[in-house]
Amino acid sequence: MGTVSKALSLLSLFNHGRLEIGLSDITRLSGMNKATVYRLMSELQAQGFVEQIGNDRAYRLGPEVLRLAALREATVPLLSVSQDILRYLCESTGETAHMSIVQGRQLNTLTHAYSPQHGTRVTMDDAEILSFHGTGSGLAFLSFAEDGFVDDILAGPLAVHTPQTQTDPQKLRAALAQARALGIAESIGGFEADVHSHAAPIFGPDQRPIGALAVAAPMSRMTVDLKSRIRRELKAAALDLTQRIGGFCPPDYPQEQAA
Amino acid sequence: MGTVSKALSLLSLFNHGRLEIGLSDITRLSGMNKATVYRLMSELQAQGFVEQIGNDRAYRLGPEVLRLAALREATVPLLSVSQDILRYLCESTGETAHMSIVQGRQLNTLTHAYSPQHGTRVTMDDAEILSFHGTGSGLAFLSFAEDGFVDDILAGPLAVHTPQTQTDPQKLRAALAQARALGIAESIGGFEADVHSHAAPIFGPDQRPIGALAVAAPMSRMTVDLKSRIRRELKAAALDLTQRIGGFCPPDYPQEQAA
DNA sequence: GTTGTCGGTTCATTATTCGAACCATTGGTT
DNA sequence: AACCAATGGTTCGAATAATGAACCGACAAC
Numbered sequence: 234m235g236t237v238s239k240a241l242s243l244l245s246l247f248n249h250g251r252l253e254i255g256l257s258d259i260t261r262l263s264g265m266n267k268a269t270v271y272r273l274m275s276e277l278q279a280q281g282f283v284e285q286i287g288n289d290r291a292y293r294l295g296p297e298v299l300r301l302a303a304l305r306e307a308t309v310p311l312l313s314v315s316q317d318i319l320r321y322l323c324e325s326t327g328e329t330a331h332m333s334i335v336q337g338r339q340l341n342t343l344t345h346a347y348s349p350q351h352g353t354r355v356t357m358d359d360a361e362i363l364s365f366h367g368t369g370s371g372l373a374f375l376s377f378a379e380d381g382f383v384d385d386i387l388a389g390p391l392a393v394h395t396p397q398t399q400t401d402p403q404k405l406r407a408a409l410a411q412a413r414a415l416g417i418a419e420s421i422g423g424f425e426a427d428v429h430s431h432a433a434p435i436f437g438p439d440q441r442p443i444g445a446l447a448v449a450a451p452m453s454r455m456t457v458d459l460k461s462r463i464r465r466e467l468k469a470a471a472l473d474l475t476q477r478i479g480g481f482c483p484p485d486y487p488q489e490q491a492a
Numbered sequence: 493m494g495t496v497s498k499a500l501s502l503l504s505l506f507n508h509g510r511l512e513i514g515l516s517d518i519t520r521l522s523g524m525n526k527a528t529v530y531r532l533m534s535e536l537q538a539q540g541f542v543e544q545i546g547n548d549r550a551y552r553l554g555p556e557v558l559r560l561a562a563l564r565e566a567t568v569p570l571l572s573v574s575q576d577i578l579r580y581l582c583e584s585t586g587e588t589a590h591m592s593i594v595q596g597r598q599l600n601t602l603t604h605a606y607s608p609q610h611g612t613r614v615t616m617d618d619a620e621i622l623s624f625h626g627t628g629s630g631l632a633f634l635s636f637a638e639d640g641f642v643d644d645i646l647a648g649p650l651a652v653h654t655p656q657t658q659t660d661p662q663k664l665r666a667a668l669a670q671a672r673a674l675g676i677a678e679s680i681g682g683f684e685a686d687v688h689s690h691a692a693p694i695f696g697p698d699q700r701p702i703g704a705l706a707v708a709a710p711m712s713r714m715t716v717d718l719k720s721r722i723r724r725e726l727k728a729a730a731l732d733l734t735q736r737i738g739g740f741c742p743p744d745y746p747q748e749q750a751a
Numbered sequence: 752g753t754t755g756t757c758g759g760t761t762c763a764t765t766a767t768t769c770g771a772a773c774c775a776t777t778g779g780t781t
Numbered sequence: 782a783a784c785c786a787a788t789g790g791t792t793c794g795a796a797t798a799a800t801g802a803a804c805c806g807a808c809a810a811c
Contacts, residue, residue: 235495235531235535235798235799236494236495236496236767236768236798236799237495237496237499237532237535237536237539238535238538238539240496240499241535241536241539241541242539244560247560247563248563249563249566252563252566252567253567255788255789256788256789256790257787257788257789265769265770266769266770266771267770267789267790268768268769268770268771268790268791268792269768269769269770271789271790271791272494272768272769273496276494276496276497276500277496277500279497280496280497280500280501281595281596282500282560286697289788289789290788290789290790293564293567293568294560294563294564294567295564296564296570296593296595296702297595298557298560298561298564299561299564299565299570299571299593299602300593300595300600300602300619301503301506301541301553301557301560301561302557302558302560302561303600303602303603303618303619304506304507304508304511304553304619305552305553305554305555305557305558306558306618306619307508307511307617307618307619308511308512308552308553309552311555311558312558334555334558334559336540336555336556336559337540341559341562343558343559343562344562358566359562359565359566360559360562360563360565360566438545443555494767494768495767495768495798495799514757514758515757515758515759516756516757516758524800524801525800525801525802526758526759526801527759527760527761527799527800527801527802528799528800528801530758530759530760531799531800548757548758549757549758549759
């Protein structure tokens, strides 16, 4: 691994539960030498990718990433297009909708929208890390991902988030086969108790999945009626998003299926 | 300059006019060796900071920057808070509002909001690069920036954007002094002809300016009345933004001034 | 067929990174 | 007050990784 990759890998230590990290913590988390980490962080800091703040001198992500993200959006308007679509999706279903993409071996929520329709709703955070086996989004992605990736995920440790989390690789593979046939994946309470999520994959220019669009509802509200509405809307929304960012569905993606 | 900085500096070659760049172009633009650039870009690509697309194999920014930006927002909600404030600001003034921050020697627009009030309006792009001497935002920042930075900018070449662009360092310093006294800077047609922009600086936790909030209106609509409304609203909005991102105004910032 | 460009690759030279050990401060414990 | 265990930051010889001129095959223009 080159020096640049090492430096950039330090950035991926940041997540929702660790927005600010001290030098010693970074050293421990990365397994690198403290002097190395210090030099790398100094370079990242000089370029505005991280900044140091407060009296404990902890590092946090810097403003430069905002500029790059704005430019990325100008290139491929994934976020802005998604937000349009999510707004419509949560209105038409009355439930929380969100969009996630896969980066490396991680599934990250990027943006979400709430429906004002109900007092109770599933709440989300942006940049949250989702599990592949416990969420509709994760399963939707896996259902069209490369075999090697699926094997890798199913082989790895599968966290138990709730009593309902499915961790049996064989049963998960069965769920993936079903999702592949339908074009929609679902997870009932697999990540958070009481949340029923449906999701559909989003595809890139190379016909490979890049993430998923999902609708999450409290289990108590999930009727047959709502379920079929969610599936219909979700499918249309995911296809729309794929096309509007210049992507293409693979040939075996079930295009025609009215709920 | 270390290897990491070199790699990251390649990312800053991307801008609104150059969203996708080929290997040879990057080589030329950066002045580095082609083999070096290739290796650096490969590492950036492996980490998802850039991706290669199409048959010309040009590079463009990758999805990883979106994840980092979402986390940065979770740490310091500059964008989301700004968007709230901009929405109000453009409503209360009836004109286009935008927010920019300084990164290195560059002033970048990050987000904007349009008012639906008028048919004609000043249009903006996110991630646009503004000039320090030609825009209200640039002058607002400079008016509270460190002396060394101001000297550096005024010494450098000052682009002539329009016949109205002020490039005389002495007159610019006079404008800065006035802006410092008022807490508001303005530029009349200095960047784009026919655009009159007002701006107020935003400050970080260290009481140093990090960017500016601005309102841009067509010159033809700029009456004394509108001008005073813009100044009043802008001042309040900038102060609000500064406080809501955990920043502090410096002691010499003119707090009390009713338009 | 020649010439110029493109993205990508090779390999000996060389400059940069690495990491154990070391400082200076801070905050808590005895 | 003395001590200890943290913290962030620094040093310098040894080891490793970055460098860049030259090269390759592919494509396009002339």
